[in-house]
Amino acid sequence: MQLEIQKMQGAGNRILIVDQRSDASVSPSARTLDAVRNSNIGAEFDQLMWLSPPQTTASTASYRVFNFDGSEVEQCGNGARCVAVLLATENAGQNEILLDSPAGIITARVIGSNRASVNMGTPQFDDAIAVLDVLGTDIRVNIVSMGNPHCVLDVDDVSTADVAGLGPAIEHHPRFPDRINVGFMRIIDRSNIELRVFERGAGETLACGTGACAAVASGHRRGLLDDEVAVQLPGGQLVVSWRGGVEPAWLTGDAEFISKGKINL
Numbered sequence: 518m519q520l521e522i523q524k525m526q527g528a529g530n531r532i533l534i535v536d537q538r539s540d541a542s543v544s545p546s547a548r549t550l551d552a553v554r555n556s557n558i559g560a561e562f563d564q565l566m567w568l569s570p571p572q573t574t575a576s577t578a579s580y581r582v583f584n585f586d587g588s589e590v591e592q593c594g595n596g597a598r599c600v601a602v603l604l605a606t607e608n609a610g611q612n613e614i615l616l617d618s619p620a621g622i623i624t625a626r627v628i629g630s631n632r633a634s635v636n637m638g639t640p641q642f643d644d645a646i647a648v649l650d651v652l653g654t655d656i657r658v659n660i661v662s663m664g665n666p667h668c669v670l671d672v673d674d675v676s677t678a679d680v681a682g683l684g685p686a687i688e689h690h691p692r693f694p695d696r697i698n699v700g701f702m703r704i705i706d707r708s709n710i711e712l713r714v715f716e717r718g719a720g721e722t723l724a725c726g727t728g729a730c731a732a733v734a735s736g737h738r739r740g741l742l743d744d745e746v747a748v749q750l751p752g753g754q755l756v757v758s759w760r761g762g763v764e765p766a767w768l769t770g771d772a773e774f775i776s777k778g779k780i781n782l
Contacts, residue, residue, distance in 0.1 A: 518543065518782045522558050523603060524775040527595030529723030529752015531775075533558070533565040534596075534603055538578055541569065549782060550587045558778035563722045566596045572617040577604050579617035584718030592620040592664035594726020594768045595755075598633040601625030602772040605633075620664025634769040637663055637727065640734035640759065651686050658687070659735035663766070666697045667731035675703050675711045684715025698725065702732045707743045710736065712750050723752025730766045733757040 520543060523534040533553065535545075543549060545567045553565065565583040572579045580600055582593045601614050605627040616623040624636040641662040649656045649668075659669040668687055672678040678701040687699045696717040703711040712732050714725035729748040736742035737759055745758045759766040 519779045520549070520553075520782055521777065521779050522553065522556075523777045524558055524562070525599040525603065525772060526752075526775055527598050527724065527726065527772045528750055528755050528770050530564070530595035530725065531562045531723075532593075532596045532599045533562045534568065534600060535565065536568045536603075538568055538570050543782065545581060545583060547587060550583060552780055552782055554585065554587075556778075556780040558776065558780065563716070563719050564590075564593045564596050566593065566600050568600065573615075573622065576615040576617045576622065581619060584716070586718045588718040590619075590665050590718065592618060592637070592727050594635060594637055594663070594730060595724055595770070595772070596726075597623050597625060597635045598726070598768070598770060598772040601627055601633045601635065602631060606630075618664070628769075631771055631773045632769070633772050634767050635726075637730050637766045637768050639763050639765050640730065640738075642734075642738065645735075645738065647692070649687065649690055649692060651683060651690065656683065656687070659739075661731040661734050663727040663730045663734075665727055666693065666695070667700055667728055668697050669700045669702055669732050669735040672701045672703055675701055675713050678713060680713050680715050680721050684721060688715060688717050698728055698731075700725070700728045700732045702736070704736055704741055707741070708745065709747050710742070710749070712748050714750070724750040724755065724770075726755060726768050726770070729755045730757050730759070730768055734759055734766060737761055
């Protein structure tokens, strides 16, 4: 049996898409995910989006999200944008797409052939500011959920931030039994930030859409950022729009095709 895979990228975040809307005979089992990772096309990726038939009548598809290590997570903003652009190529003129995700229904708006905005829902703050004992040092973090959990640290320089050391230490901190994503943010001015993200199950990635939303939300809530912020990541730029309160955060950025291939199961 063969499995067809699309490889895309959003701001450098490497996304694999497996479309099983018309064939539910293959499931994202540990064996299947191992086969993907060990294939040529799946050798390098950050997240895998597994498409299935929609769960609601208004949606085009539903998806599940898996990290490179096989762990399943709740959301992936760059992956959602890639899925939306892929589905829009099937239906010319359909610029708004609804998707069923583990974190709820996602609205995506496709802009041209390789750009999209997705409604990432309302940022949730649980004990928004906390002090963690990490590697023997107290670290002040902002905790935000975008359907998946994030810690955001303010840093003076993202290029010298200890992402390799603090990232995994915070990811596996006892306070977070399900692990957590870790963002290192430098605020340039009220409408621009720099960001690096250490993602649980994937390590540092070139971009993280939910991480960008979490970083902007943490800064906005503290009165440091405006309603629309350009987020510069190692892989490219994303734009996050959030007016605060119960308003949803919108994530905008590119979503481009790289290649496609088949693997034998």
